Amino acid sequence: MARGTTIISDRPSSRRVGALGALWPFLRPYRVQVVLALFALAATSAISLVLPLAVRRVVDNFDDGAGLLDEYFGAALIIVALLALGTAARYYFVTRLGERVVADIRKAVFARVITLSPAFFERVMTGEILSRITTDTTLIQSVIGSSLSIALRNMIILAGGMAMLAFTSLKLMGLVLLIIPVILVPIIVLGRRLRGLSRKAQDWIAASSGAASETLLAAQTVQAYTHEGRSIARFDDVTERSFDVALTRIRTRALMTAIVIFLIFAGVIGVLWVGARDVQAGAMTAGQLVQFVIYAILVAGSTGALSEIWGELQRAAGATERLGELLAAEDALTDPPRPVPLPRPVRGRITLEEVGFHYPTRPDVSALEGVSLSIQPGETVALVGPSGAGKTTVIQLIQRFWDPQSGRVTLDGIDLRDMARADFRQAIALVPQDPVIFATTALENIRLGRPDASPAEVQAAARAAHAHDFISTLPQGYDTPLGERGVMLSGGQRQRIAIARAILRDAPVLLLDEATSALDAESESLVQAAVNRLSEGRTTVVVAHRLATVKKADRIVVFDGGRIVAQGTHDALVAEGGLYARLARMQFMDMPTLPDPA
Incomplete structure (x- = not known):
């Protein structure tokens, strides 16, 4: 646990959503998909901004005859169809992009971590690494596949809606501009606090995963020493700390949401009150007011959505930083630029x-x-x-x-x-003191020594290590999965699998x-004879x-x-x-x- 908490306390906190820029190297190979997604996004946003114009036409020309009215409603139906197609295209391209990028990130993080020297794993718990590969990448997938596109769409609608508000009524638009700074203040202030809390919450989730992983991997030892109670208490403590931080983040975000929504709709009501007075005075038409109302609702909805998404973006920025730490982790050991063969x-x-x-x-x-x-x-x-x-x-x-x-x-x-x-x-071939058995078949476990070995060569190595007999008695023989860490085997059987692996490698050292x-004693005598034969002519x-x-x-x-x-x-x-x-x-x-x- 100490290692996990050290990582948390030593990590500098960042408040920049700009940390998401670190995702660009993973997005770059899919630039075409990004362009298609942006095009679909811009198209749907533009269509959304056209709809209020059609509504204004209908309202202002309601008494001009059924034929013209039918044309307006027909045009509205076409606009809605285009909006549906564009939204579906946006969803497809954006979601596919999110899944693809997250898959690449997971592969890159695993490929980086698996090559790091033991010094790294003395500082970071395996459970925390797994949390970053799973939980953090899921956050990023949610942002790229959903939140980011929604944020961009709402930003376009916000900008376009503001422009159309100005086009509809400069007077009412001026009132809206007075409201916006008041709305932005709580978003920025509380958003910064959310950023730190989101990062801290993810850290505690990682620590919780680390504690669980460490204990579950040693479940038999924990039970043998009747340590279940303390282990449960330790996990409960870490989980409760994680919950407390998450609860603070939820309260902060709820407070921000309440303030922002109240300010937005209170401002809209005030502006509508002024607009209604202008319609009564003949300063603007009913269609213009309806158009302004719809644009105001679009702008208000976009602003509220952005305040909601801001927290998601900040959580994803924290996740991006954490994954970036793994990708940028400096290894104590490095290969030379020009290695000697x-x-x-x-x-x-x-x-x-x-x-x-x-x-x-x-x-x-x-x-x-x-x-x-x-x-x-x-x-x-x-x-x-x-x-x-x-x-x-x-x-x-x-x-x-x-x-x-x-x-x-x-x-x-x-x-x-x-x-x-x-x-x-x-x-070099190694037979360690604590042999590692993977949750795959006996054949593949031995074949780790030489992945291109044939089944006959694997069996020959197993015979030399005196492992063939017990492997043959397994339910599916060499094709029997051995379970996580070889739970199906005794200690001696695991050792003989490891020796067969080294025999198959046929290395000079x-x-x-x-x-x-x-x-x-009997197995040791048999295996020692195999080791003696194996060591002939080798260092x-x-x-x-x-x-x-x-x-x-x-x-x-x-x-x-x-x-x-x-x-x-x-x-x-x-x-x-x-x-x-x-x-x-x-x-x-x-x-x-x-x-x-x-």
């Missing part, structure tokens, strides 16, 4: 040179300090040590999920920062981060707490406190004593051991 075939020589690193959220704690390590092509190196010693950090640096603050990491002699991440990551930690880096899985490694590197404290073979390190020997005694002899005096 990784030479093929990849040999797999990995080197860490005096690497120092600390995580951004823990700047005072060194995860790695002065680490130098050279891993030769085809060598299997095991990283062991207590939790938090820096083993997994090395794995992450080799994939360039982070950049070291000092020193460098190279692959085949090339600094990772000089290459495109997508280029050198193709040469293999990274195993506690790859057998979730397996029972393999193994992170393990269970030393039995690394006894046959070419070299074991012992980490403690972010430093390398020893390295060598299993037998040499046991004979040497120290941390590794103590860990080995604890695991292999199953007996308590006092810590070293050092």
Whole structure:
């Protein structure tokens, strides 16, 4: 929750509806549709402004005979038909444009976020990102597909109506001009407050989504620790805060609407009173007054609609800013303008040179300090040590999920920062400690390792990982959806899917981060045999707490406190004593051991 609230409090507030201008890059590819929509919009607005003229003709010539009257009503019917066709065209083009633009925005935001490094996700909750992609884009769709066109139409009618009011009666028009500033003041003043409240409300909605997403993804843990009550209370608190802000926004908008509508229609009544006196005095005809009344109603309605839409535009401007923040998010990691290509075939020589690193959220704690390590092509190196010693950090640096603050990491002699991440990551296969299973079929989950692999190749990889047998027993075999995060599988089965994925990738560099930690003894033995075959001829880096899985490694590197404290073979390190020997005694002899005096 802290991460979500930090984002909210640190975000600068903006009061500019002009923020909607950031949508232009997404509108630009559809300029033809924009022109067609604007043409239909202008046409319907113009037709609406013509109707009062026809009404005036009818009123002033009511006694001139049935034939002329029929012509006027026939012309009015044609105008109404054109208005219906133009409105339908406007709706089609504008709504289609809104859907298309929002689809492009969603794709652009997702494409941007999915490429960001882990540092970004330490600051922003996943639920907040999802809220922006769904809720915020829905607001924008509503504005582009409806509110914006309605606003433009009402602006045209307002401007045209004012001109026609002046054409009909300059005296009455002068009175209208006196009213407009009085109406605009509450729209501007309260509109600014609405802008800030709309932005704040969207932020709290995002925070609510973030809290819900985080808790639901850990539902079993929450239930296991009987934490449901606190989780519900936490979500209720965030949701109530969101409601309170929304309620303040609703009250402000209701107040603005009441004031504006009263001022508009009170002014119209006053102007009509003066006009009625002029008709009685013979200063203007009844048709002119009716025409003026209709134009006044159009102008008043347009002004009221604009005051309503103003709040929607401000909410959409806030949503646009929030999405713009994601699109413009600066990544801690970037590829060089001219990346150095990784030479093929990849040999797999990995080197860490005096690497120092600390995580951004823990700047005072060194995860790695002065680490130098050279891993030769085809060598299997095991990283062991207590939790938090820096083993997994090395794995992450080799994939360039982070950049070291000092020193460098190279692959085949090339600094990772000089290459495109997508280029050198193709040469790496990873089996993480907590395997990720997607809510798709077993076939597609394994095929993540190589998307163009045939079903036969996928099955071969599954057999090598000893996953084929349990996959075959699933209801639809390899075509069985595994559920969100692989809920249909046990921990060991998820691990074997991940290992099959790495086997299918057939990469020259293999990274195993506690790859057998979730397996029972029998499965571990089978999978370890598969891993041993897989690692032949490849550079393999193994992170393990269970030393039995690394006894046959070419070299074991012992980490403690972010430093390398020893390295060598299993037998040499046991004979040497120290941390590794103590860990080995604890695991292999199953007996308590006092810590070293050092």
